[in-house]
Structure formats: C-alpha cells, structure tokens
Amino acid sequence: xxTAMRCVGLGVSVGARALLSDVSLEVExxxxxxxxxxxxxxxxxxxxAIAGLAPATGVVExxxxxxxxxTRRERAQRVALVPQTPTVPSGMTVLDYVLLGRTPxxxxxxxxxxxxxxxxxxxxxxxxxxxLASRPIDTLSGGERxxxxxxxxxxxxxxxxxxxxxxxxxxxxxxxxxxxxxxxLRYERGLAVVSTMHDLTIAAQYPDRLALLSAGRxxxxxxxxxVLTEEHLAAHYGxxxxxxxxxxxxxxxxxxTKRPSR
Amino acid sequence: MIATLTxxxxxxxxxxxxxxxxxxxxxxxxxxxxxPVSLPIGRVFLEVxxxxxxxxxxxGLSPRQAxxxxxxxxxxxxxxxxxxxxxxxxxxAYQGAFRNPLADPYLLGVAAGAGLGATVVxxxxxxxxxxxxxxxxxxxxxxxxxxxxxxxALGASGERRRxxxxxxxxxxxxxxxxxxxxxxxxxxxxxxxxxVFTWILGRLTTASWHDVLILLPYVVVxxxxxxxCRRVLDxxxxxxxxxxxxxxNVNQVRLVVVVAAxxxxxxAVSVSGLIAFVGIIVPHTVRLLAGRSYRSILPLSLLFxxxxxxxxxxxxxxxxxxxxxxxxxxxAFFGAPFFLIVLRSSRTSP
Numbered sequence: 001x002x003t004a005m006r007c008v009g010l011g012v013s014v015g016a017r018a019l020l021s022d023v024s025l026e027v028e029x030x031x032x033x034x035x036x037x038x039x040x041x042x043x044x045x046x047x048x049a050i051a052g053l054a055p056a057t058g059v060v061e062x063x064x065x066x067x068x069x070x071t072r073r074e075r076a077q078r079v080a081l082v083p084q085t086p087t088v089p090s091g092m093t094v095l096d097y098v099l100l101g102r103t104p105x106x107x108x109x110x111x112x113x114x115x116x117x118x119x120x121x122x123x124x125x126x127x128x129x130x131x132l133a134s135r136p137i138d139t140l141s142g143g144e145r146x147x148x149x150x151x152x153x154x155x156x157x158x159x160x161x162x163x164x165x166x167x168x169x170x171x172x173x174x175x176x177x178x179x180x181x182x183x184x185l186r187y188e189r190g191l192a193v194v195s196t197m198h199d200l201t202i203a204a205q206y207p208d209r210l211a212l213l214s215a216g217r218x219x220x221x222x223x224x225x226x227v228l229t230e231e232h233l234a235a236h237y238g239x240x241x242x243x244x245x246x247x248x249x250x251x252x253x254x255x256x257t258k259r260p261s262r
Numbered sequence: 263m264i265a266t267l268t269x270x271x272x273x274x275x276x277x278x279x280x281x282x283x284x285x286x287x288x289x290x291x292x293x294x295x296x297x298p299v300s301l302p303i304g305r306v307f308l309e310v311x312x313x314x315x316x317x318x319x320x321x322g323l324s325p326r327q328a329x330x331x332x333x334x335x336x337x338x339x340x341x342x343x344x345x346x347x348x349x350x351x352x353x354x355a356y357q358g359a360f361r362n363p364l365a366d367p368y369l370l371g372v373a374a375g376a377g378l379g380a381t382v383v384x385x386x387x388x389x390x391x392x393x394x395x396x397x398x399x400x401x402x403x404x405x406x407x408x409x410x411x412x413x414x415a416l417g418a419s420g421e422r423r424r425x426x427x428x429x430x431x432x433x434x435x436x437x438x439x440x441x442x443x444x445x446x447x448x449x450x451x452x453x454x455x456x457x458v459f460t461w462i463l464g465r466l467t468t469a470s471w472h473d474v475l476i477l478l479p480y481v482v483v484x485x486x487x488x489x490x491c492r493r494v495l496d497x498x499x500x501x502x503x504x505x506x507x508x509x510x511n512v513n514q515v516r517l518v519v520v521v522a523a524x525x526x527x528x529x530a531v532s533v534s535g536l537i538a539f540v541g542i543i544v545p546h547t548v549r550l551l552a553g554r555s556y557r558s559i560l561p562l563s564l565l566f567x568x569x570x571x572x573x574x575x576x577x578x579x580x581x582x583x584x585x586x587x588x589x590x591x592x593x594a595f596f597g598a599p600f601f602l603i604v605l606r607s608s609r610t611s612p
Contacts (some may be wrong), residue, residue, distance in 0.1 A: 076509030104509035
C-alpha cells in the first residue's frame with residue numbers, strides 16, 4: 001500500500017476569512033476516507049484544494065508529488081473530482097459526457113483517438129451504462145446520472161477519486177447502489193476515495209475512516225465508531241442525537257429534548 | 263468488452279456536411295446568375311470554368327460580359343461567402359468561449375470596436391490600398407481587441423467569477439460607448455461621412471479580387487484555429503471549474519478563441535462593414551439542426567454562414583432592383599425577428 005494523497009498544514013483563505021486551516025490527512029491506495037462535518041465546515045473546499053482548484057497554502061502531494069510541481073493535465077491524470085452540483089450540458093449524450101473524462105490526455109487542439117473511445121466504452125460497460133450511452137444526460141434519473149458522473153471520473157483513469165456528497169439527491173435505494181459501486185471500484189481498481197458525506201449513518205458504513213471537520217479544522221480522524229460520538233455531534237453539529245450500535249454498525253438518531261408547549 | 267462500440271454523437275453529421283456544401287454551391291451559382299445585366303446562365307458558368315487553370319472552354323460571352331462575370335459578380339459572391347463564414351464561425355466560437363448562446367460579435371462590442379478603428383482610418387484618409395497590410399483591417403482588429411478586452415475586464419470586475427450575463431451587459435455598454443466615440447470621430451470631418459456610412463451599412467457591392475485577397479488569409483487562419491478548438495469548447499460546456507479539474511486551462515482557451523474570433527471578425531468587418539445578426543443566427547440554426555456539440559456547430563457554421571450571406575446578398579440585389587439594399591439592412595430585417603423566435607423557444611424549452 002502506498003500513499004495516494006497526503007496533505008500537511010493545508011489552508012485555504014478567501015480574503016481574511018480562513019475556510020480551511022492546518023488540515024493534515026493521508027489516504028492510501030484502495031482506501032476510502034469519509035469527510036463529515038456541519039454545513040460550512042469546509043468539506044467541499046477541502047476536496048477542491050486537493051484537486052488543485054482552490055488556492056491553498058501548505059502541502060498537497062498526489063502520488064508523492066507536490067501538486068505545485070504538476071501541470072494542470074498531470075494533476076487531472078492523478079485526481080478526479082465529482083462535484084456536488086455538476087454542470088450538465090443539456091442535450092449532451094452520456095457517451096460524449098464520459099468522453100470528456102479523457103481531456104487530461106489530449107492536447108489543446110487534439111480530438112479523441114480510438115483508444116480513448118475504447119477506454120470510455122470499457123468504463124460504460126463496467127458501470128452498466130452501455131444501454132444509456134446515446135441518451136441525453138439531462139433525461140436520466142438521479143441514480144443513473146450519478147453513475148454517469150462517476151463514469152466520467154473513471155475515464156480520467158486517476159488513482160484518486162474525490163466525491164462531493166455523492167448521494168445527496170438520491171433515495172435510500174439509489175444511495176446504496178452508488179455507494180456499493182464506489183466500494184467495489186476502489187477494491188477492484190485500487191482507487192483512493194475521499195468523499196464528503198451528509199448522512200452520518202451511511203458515513204459510518206462505507207468509508208474505512210472518517211475525518212470530522214469543523215470550522216475549517218480537522219477535529220478528529222478515526223473509524224466511524226470513534227468519530228461519531230454523541231459528544232462530537234453535540235459540540236460540532238449542535239445536534240442532540242443518540243448513537244445506537246449493533247452488528248451492522250452505528251445508527252445516528254436525532255432526538256427531541258424540547259417540545260413546544262401548546 | 264463488447265464488440266460493437268457505441269459511437270460518439272458529437273461527431274459532425276455527414277448528412278449536414280453534404281447539405282452545407284450543397285447550399286454553398288447553390289448560393290454561389292445563384293449569385294453568379296443574377297444581376298442587373300441579364301446574361302445567359304449557361305455561358306456565365308462556362309466563363310467561370312474557363313478560368314480554372316488548364317481548362318479552356320469558350321463561353322461565347324463578349325469581353326465586357328466576361329468582365330461582368332469575372333470582375334464584378336464572382337468576387338462579390340466569394341466575398342459574401344468569406345464574410346458569412348467568418349462571422350458565423352466567430353459567433354459560434356464566442357458562444358462556446360463565454361458559454362452564452364447570446365454571445366455575438368455585436369453584443370460583445372467587437373463589431374463596434376472594429377467600426378471605431380475603421381472609422382478612424384477612413385477619417386484620417388488611410389483607405390488608400392497598400393496590399394495585405396492595409397491599415398483598415400489592422401485598425402479594425404486593434405479596435406476589436408480593445409473592445410473585447412474592455413468587455414471582458416468590465417464583465418469580470420464586480421463579481422468574483424465571470425458570469426455570462428454580466429459579460430453581455432458589459433458588452434452592450436462597451437458597444438454603446440465605442441459607437442458614441444465612433445459617431446464623434448465621424449462627425450468631425452464632414453467630407454468622409456458618406457464613406458463611413460456606406461461602410462457601416464455593409465457593402466459587398468464594390469468587392470474586388472483585391473478585397474478577397476485581403477480577407478482570405480484571415481478567414482483561413484482564424485477559422486482553422488477556431489475549428490481546431492471544437493473539442494475543448496465542448497469541455498468548457500461543463501463550466502470553468504469542472505473544465506479546470508479536467509486539466510483545461512480555461513483562461514488560455516478563452517484567450518486563444520477570443521483573439522482568433524476577434525481578429526477574424528475585424529478582418530471581415532473591415533472589408534464588408536457591419537453586417538449584423540449573422541454570428542448569432544447561423545450558429546443557432548446549426549445548433550437546432552445538428553446538435554449542440556461545437557464539433558458540428560463550428561464546421562457547419564462555416565458552410566451555412568457562407569451560403570446564408572451569399573443568399574442574403576442576392577436578396578439585397580433583387581428586392582428593389584435595379585437599386586440595391588445595403589446587406590446589413592437585409593440581415594437585420596430577417597435576423598431580428600428570427601432571433602426573437604429563437605430566444606423565445608429556447609426559454610420555453612426545458
């Protein structure tokens with residue numbers, strides 16, 4: 001196992017406001033790191049900084065190479081980001097959209113070679129998307145669309161996959177489908193996955209480790225059991241919850257202490 | 263692995279390519295056949311064929327008639343094709359670079375900037391011809407670049423990220439300002455007003471082979487650059503951020519496309535005057551017909567734009583024959599209502 005992504009003392013500021021401060025994290029090849037934290041904690045900013053899209057201080061290393069020494073294209077060959085609300089060009093077919101993932105391997109004026117098409121078709125096949133290949137992407141259901149977004153990232157053939165709230169818009173069945181897919185892919189392809197997560201019960205089930213982010217800082221990193229405690233959630237989410245533990249993992253239950261008096 | 267691979271849909275559809283070439287040929291033949299002096303159509307075509315190297319046919323036209331075909335009609339047709347192709351490809355490319363279907367040489371102030379540059383040269387009496395490096399195209403290009411840089415700078419300031427709407431609004435402001443300056447320059451010298459006005463309304467009337475030779479290299483080089491950018495313009499359709507995460511230097515793409523499109527627009531404007539709406543109508547029509555990938559839009563805009571302007575010029579010649587309408591009037595007359603229809607339908611569709 002080698003380290004796919006490492007950041008040390010990572011900071012991102014907009015003007016005088018620090019969005020991230022002193023974040024140090026490591027992800028191994030084939031490992032899944034979940035990032036949890038309240039709204040505005042800096043989860044998306046962290047992913048953007050790892051992808052080289054946010055001007056950051058500190059160190060980010062992709063495959064042991066500092067991100068500053070990589071060209072844009074080299075960077076895009078190493079790390080793929082699936083944003084939370086991607087821009088989906090209306091009318092573009094699934095195949096054309098997934099082909100965009102080959103961009104880091106193509107020069108400024110170049111068009112795709114047959115190998116790029118082969119790789120893209122492989123990806124579509126492995127994600128069960130060949131049937132949908134000629135459908136316009138804006139006619140797909142939420143679950144199908146999420147698979148297409150993952151497909152574009154896989155066509156990038158990067159070792160590091162960053163997912164920003166990959167299941168937010170999905171119902172519980174499709175959430176499981178997408179997360180199982182990501183889990184399978186990271187074992188099969190040795191991908192290092194970093195995903196921000198909204199649903200804490202699910203966050204405890206899939207990633208190997210969780211990082212709790214609050215006000216731009218890493219509060220703690222560990223297994224779901226260690227990170228998702230009633231104390232942590234009270235302190236950083238301002239939430240009153242009970243944590244139930246059983247054989248399948250943990251369940252986070254919001255509790256109501258105060259009821260409005262009638 | 264499945265044996266039959268699915269093919270990308272962004273490819274240039276051969277059917278539309280053939281139709282585009284057909285329209286260009288048709289428009290050229292019609293443009294050659296029609297004119298105030300009626301000439302037998304068959305002989306007109308023979309006369310043109312006669313000028314192909316190593317081909318000798320006898321057209322049976324008198325030397326004066328042959329001159330009408332070769333020195334008046336054909337350069338005018340070719341000029342219409344070149345200007346139409348250039349304005350359409352530039353319009354489509356601006357739309358891709360700014361991710362805005364309303365981006366157009368006119369809305370961005372490019373045409374107004376080119377107009378100002380050209381007016382300054384005309385007023386200064388610099389229209390005396392001096393080969394490929396005639397001052398008019400260069401001044402128009404300088405004006406066009408100043409305009410697009412102003413538009414880009416103004417549209418970008420005030421918010422952290424460049425939005426398509428603020429860009430177009432800035433373009434409208436820049437265009438108004440530059441038009442005001444242009445009017446001021448033009449009114450200061452009364453003896454060139456007529457020349458400036460003729461130029462502004464658009465004129466293919468006086469097109470000569472000399473004008474064609476001035477324009478041709480600009481059209482070839484800038485169209486080639488813009489069409490070469492077709493895939494990367496498709497990548498921009500996912501937005502600056504995602505395009506950047508795919509390894510594309512978004513600002514570099516924009517710079518290359520905007521400089522090439524502005525140079526081409528300025529060159530076209532400097533020989534033909536301000537011909538409105540072509541850069542927005544043609545790419546829109548192509549988009550509706552053949553899909554939204556720039557792999558189709560740019561090459562097809564070249565063909566359809568060429569045919570469109572050649573047909574429009576034909577109309578300008580015959581509507582109030584023997585007098586002629588300025589071609590800019592015809593494109594605006596058909597372009598504005600068409601544009602409104604496109605605008606409305608693109609709003610109501612999901």
